Amino acid sequence: MGQYLNPDNEGFCSTVSSQIYVDKTGLLDFLNSVLSTEQRYVCVSRPRRFGKTIAAKMVAAYYSKGCDSHDLFCGKAIAKAESYEKHINRYNVILLDIAYMRTKARNATETLTVLQDAVIEELKEMYPETLKGDYSFLPNALEKINKELGERFIVVIDEWDALFRDDKFDNKAQDAYINLLRGLFKGMQSQNFILLAYITGILPIKRYNSESALNNFWEYTMVSPQRLAPYVGFTEGEVKALCKRFDMDFSETRRWYDGYIFNRQEHVYCPNSVTKAMISGEFSNYWSGTVAYESLKAYITLDFEDLQKDIINLLAGGRCKIDADSFQNDLTKITNKDHVLTLLIHLGYLGFDSTTSEVYVPNEEVRNAFSGTIKETDWIPVTNLLKASDQLLRDTWNGDELAVASAIDKAHSEYTSILEYNNENSLRCVLRLAYYNAVNYYTVFDELPTGKGFADVVFLPRHLVNKPAMVVELKYNKSAKGAIDQIKHKNYPAKLVAYENNLLLVGINYDKDKKKHTCEIERF
Secondary structure: OOOOEOOOOHHHHHHHOOOOOOOOOHHHHHHHHHOOOOOOEEEEEOOOOOOHHHHHHHHHHHHEOOOOOHHHHOOOHHHHOOOHHHHOOOEEEEEEEHHHHHHOOOOHHHHHHHHHHHHHHHHHHHOOOOOOOOOOOHHHHHHHHHHHHOOOEEEEEEOOOHHHHHOOOOHHHHHHHHHHHHHHHOOHHHHHHEEEEEEEEOOOOOEEOOEEOOOOOEEEOOOOOHHHHHHOOEOHHHHHHHHHHHOOOHHHHHHHHOOEEEOOEEEEEOHHHHHHHHHHOOOOOOOOOHHHHHHHHHHHOOOOOOHHHHHHHHHOOOOEEOOOOOOOOOOOOOOOHHHHHHHHHHOOOOEEEOOOOEEEOOOHHHHHHHHHHHOOOOOHHHHHHHHHHHHHHHHHHOOOHHHHHHHHHHHHHHHOOOOOOOOHHHHHHHHHHHOHHHHHOEEEEEEEEEOOEEEEEEEEEOOOOOOOEEEEEEEEOOOHHHHHHHHHHOOHHHHOHHHOOOEEEEEEEEEOOOOEEEEEEEEO
8 A cells, every 4th residue: 555556545535424425436337347448548527626536536445455445335326336346446556646746846847757756666665576677667667567467557647637737838848748648558568557547637638630649548528528427516416415405495506506518417516616505504606716717817818709709698698609629628729719618618617518519607606707707807898787787677676767778778888899789689698798697686588488489588586586577578670669569469478477466577679770779667
């Protein structure tokens, strides 16, 4: 048992004994199925605080022959699997944390030396007769052990991409690191000594042209998690159970932390944020912070075609189609808005709908991160509009039609340099931004099916919020009264019968010639 070779299970033991532990050991059954196969090279990329390190500790605790983890996994999902007993604590495991190793060296190049020296030292202690000479390249040492003794290894690397993120301009060190990884995981010799490779990071593996630097890896990413989708974060069933246990409102939990949706798993929640909300009893921004704001700001303010327009559209609740395959997973080669938006998927700031190739802001926590970041930019019109949102809501509730029309006029005038304003869709975008803070009181729907048609924007009060529901109909070059008449004609209020006597009908029209908005508000 060593620090890097055949570690104990203390790291995962502390996780299991925590106040909140959600069983994700089903991942181990999947890994058991790929041991010693062509699919044994597994790269899992997730945003920070999505449980990557916990999973790496779990994998090491299960496979490492340096400990006995039967008690630790007793009663867990993996213990019910047919593969459980065959593989538990049967193998040599090498566990590495690249971010931690980086702190032990002066630079990225030295990190590689420190890392390999530390592991080779422990290998020499276990195999003194086999590794008698000097070894500085870890793959050579593992190859020697395999050739003479037939031993094979499971290599687990957490934060595998730390050098690419923190030392992104040190090309020499990065090339040396890729050479090390290729020595460990590619080629005929490495196939002999690698039983399983499990590496985790924020970024997928860097690509050179159209091919991965380690193209034998199976990648499970935020764009395409495939069969590992249930292990990206907490599932809806898991969150419902936690809400019941801690007496927390599930609908609020969903609004704050849900939103990552995949083909094989809908409604994935940020695990760190849910855990902190349950324990503290309060919904807040646990995932974001000052460092996160600076990182987000650096990317959304890049000068690429229509990027600012798309960010504002996303902030307003819209979606944006992207080419997620064009990004090379290289932070030094971000050359267009598709690269930026794809990177934001991997960082967790955007959700991705693979069926439509569209990105969106997933939840309230991330929405707050965006708005907080924008306040630190020079997008003054956006900042002013967000600040004015509360007053616009009060004016709407009070039926002040002139004030509402004036506020939308102001929003329009400040956005003409950013957004094209020539149809009801662009009007909807400005309206959603103008009512930005409405999500504090409402669940907001665009084009909600009601009666004989679709309402442009519907605001339904959230649980225990004593505010009127609002149906907003938008018109371009017609009339606000016509918008109200359309609401009644299409029987929208009938669909909202639960809000009888507490429903506002709001009609807004933009006159293209006069460049003015008009508004009519009727309590129904």
